[in-house]
Amino acid sequence: MNENLLRDILRDEELKAKYELSEDAINKAQLAPPYAHPIIEYLATIIRASILQNHSDATTYNQLKNIMKIS
DSSP states (O other): OHHHHHHHHHTOHHHHHHHTOOHHHHHTOOSSSOOSSHHHHHHHHHHHHHHHTTOOHHHHHHHHHHHHHHO
């Protein structure tokens, strides 16, 4: 489920364009190494930390979307 969260965030059109993410890289994205792109590693690390803090998927999704708007 959390890997789907990662993929949902990576499918954001702005994010895909900014980091030149291919659909193949997004479909293969996972929370564990190897990572296809540094942004996938960055987001996976945040998601894993959120899991450890018992945050819901919705909370994590909203936090990541806000982070991506700032960057």
